[in-house]
Amino acid sequence: MxxxxxxxxxxxxxxxxxxxxxxxxxxxxxxxxxxxxxxxxxxxxxxxxxxxxxxxxxxxxxxxxxxxxxxxxxxxxxxxxxxxxxxxxxxxxxxxxxxxxxxxxxxxxxxxxxxxxxxxxxxxxxxxxxxxxxxxxxxxxxxxxxxxxxxxxxxxxxxxxxxxxxxxxxxxxxxxxxxxxxFAWFFFNRHTEIYAHTLAITERLCGPGSPFAGEDELVSADVGAEDTYQARCVWGYMHDYFHHTGPRPLDQHLAIKTTWRPGLLEELKVDMKSAIACFEEKVPYGEIVFEYILLERLLRYPAQPEPLRNFDAGTGFALGTWLASQGLFTRDDQGRSVLGTKGRIVESVRELVRLIEEIEATEDDAAYRSGAVDFLFGTLLRRPEAKPDRYGGPLAPLNLWGSEVHV
Missing domain, CATH: 3.30.540 (Fructose-1,6-Bisphosphatase; Chain A, domain 1)
Structure with a gap:
C-alpha cells in the first residue's frame, strides 16, 4: 500500500x-x-x-x-x-x-x-x-x-x-x-479467532484430541495466524469454485439459490464437495481445510444464537442429521460426541452431494424448489413450528450437540 x-x-x-x-x-x-x-x-x-x-x-x-x-x-x-x-x-x-x-x-x-x-x-x-x-x-x-x-x-x-x-x-x-x-469480500483474517472458538466447542463436546475415529490429534489445531489465513483462503476458493459446478451453477441461478431452503442445500453441497477434494486430492493445506469445513459447519454453526433462525446453523444441523443416519455422528458411553473416520465421512457425504445434485437436475424452477424443500424437511431437518423460525431443529437427536445449542 x-x-x-x-x-x-x-x-x-x-x-x-x-x-x-x-x-x-x-x-x-x-x-x-x-x-x-x-x-x-x-x-x-x-x-x-x-x-x-x-x-x-x-x-x-x-x-x-x-x-x-x-x-x-x-x-x-x-x-x-x-x-x-x-x-x-x-x-x-x-x-x-x-x-x-x-x-x-x-x-x-x-x-x-x-x-x-x-x-x-x-x-x-x-x-x-x-x-x-x-x-x-x-x-x-x-x-x-x-x-x-x-x-x-x-x-x-x-x-x-x-x-x-x-x-x-x-x-x-x-x-x-x-x-x-x-463482488464478494471475505474477511479471512477473522478466522484465527473464530476457529479458536470452534476448537473450544469441539473439545467440550468431544473431549481433547481429535473427534475423528482413528486419529489422536487434529491437524488444524495450533496452526499459526498466517497459515490459518492461507488455509482459510483455500477453503474460500474451493467453496466458490464448486458453487459454479453441477447442474445449476450459482451464477446462472443466483435468484433461486439465494432463497433460504435451496440455498441451504447449495451451501451444504459445495462445502462437502470441497471437503471431498481436500481429502482425496492435492489441495494446498487440504488436511487443515478438511477439518475446518467439518468442524465449523457441524459443531460451531449450530451453536450460533437463535439457531432456528440462522442459515448456517441449519446447514450444521442438516449435516449432523445426515452423518448420524449413517452412524458417523454418535455419542459414546461417556456422553461425548464422536465422528467416524474421515474416509467413511467422505463416502457418506459423496452420496449426499449426489442426491442434492439429482434435485438440481430438475429443469423447472418450481419443481426444483419443491424438491429441495421436500428433501430438506423429509431427510435432514424438522419443519418449523412457528414463525419466525426457519426450521424446527435437526431430525437427529439434539443431544449430539450437547449444551452448545439452545433451541
Missing amino acids: GPRTVAKLLEFEQNAVPAVNRLRQLRSEARGGSPAGSDEEIRLAVDAVCAAVEGLQGLMTERQIAATCADLRIWQAAGCEGVPHFDSTRDAVPAPEDGEAAAFVGPVTLPNSDRHDVHIEAFSVIREDPDSTPLLQATYPHPKAVFQSTRLLSASRGLREGNCVVFFPENIPAATRCTDQN
Whole structure:
C-alpha cells in the first residue's frame, strides 16, 4: 500500500467508523425513548457520515462515494425510518484487485452477527490473495471467480461484535432483487479467532484430541495466524469454485439459490464437495481445510444464537442429521460426541452431494424448489413450528450437540 492509501485508511478509521457508530447509538436511543436520540441529532449524524464518506477519495471510487451519499440523503429525507434501500450503492461497490484496499459504508445484513436489526455499517479491507492462487487456478480453473480474499482492517460495531466473514451484494438492502454477484469480500483474517472458538466447542463436546475415529490429534489445531489465513483462503476458493459446478451453477441461478431452503442445500453441497477434494486430492493445506469445513459447519454453526433462525446453523444441523443416519455422528458411553473416520465421512457425504445434485437436475424452477424443500424437511431437518423460525431443529437427536445449542 502506498502512503496515500495508508492515510485514507487511517482517515476512514478515525472519521467514518466513529460517525457510523454514533448514528447507530442515536437510533438505538431514539427507539428506547431517550431524548438523546432526537430527530435533529439523527439528521446531523447522517450529515457526519456523508461528510466522512465524501473525504474518502482514493479509498472509494467517485461513483461509490456519490452513490453512498445519495442513498444516505434519500434515507435521511424519509426520516431515517425502517430499512433503507441502497440499490445505487450496491451497484457501485467494487471488487478490489489483489493488494488493493477498499471500503464500504451503508446498510448491510451481517450473517452470524446482528440477528434482527439492519444498521448502517462501515468497514475497510485490503485484498490479499493466498500464495497458492496460481496452483489453485491451474488445478481448479475458475474463470468466473468474483470473490476476494481480504483482511478486515477497521469496522463499525456491528461487524466487530459478530462472526460475520462475508459481504455480498445481496447483503445490501435494496428495492430491486440482486441477480448478479459482482463482488464478494471475505474477511479471512477473522478466522484465527473464530476457529479458536470452534476448537473450544469441539473439545467440550468431544473431549481433547481429535473427534475423528482413528486419529489422536487434529491437524488444524495450533496452526499459526498466517497459515490459518492461507488455509482459510483455500477453503474460500474451493467453496466458490464448486458453487459454479453441477447442474445449476450459482451464477446462472443466483435468484433461486439465494432463497433460504435451496440455498441451504447449495451451501451444504459445495462445502462437502470441497471437503471431498481436500481429502482425496492435492489441495494446498487440504488436511487443515478438511477439518475446518467439518468442524465449523457441524459443531460451531449450530451453536450460533437463535439457531432456528440462522442459515448456517441449519446447514450444521442438516449435516449432523445426515452423518448420524449413517452412524458417523454418535455419542459414546461417556456422553461425548464422536465422528467416524474421515474416509467413511467422505463416502457418506459423496452420496449426499449426489442426491442434492439429482434435485438440481430438475429443469423447472418450481419443481426444483419443491424438491429441495421436500428433501430438506423429509431427510435432514424438522419443519418449523412457528414463525419466525426457519426450521424446527435437526431430525437427529439434539443431544449430539450437547449444551452448545439452545433451541
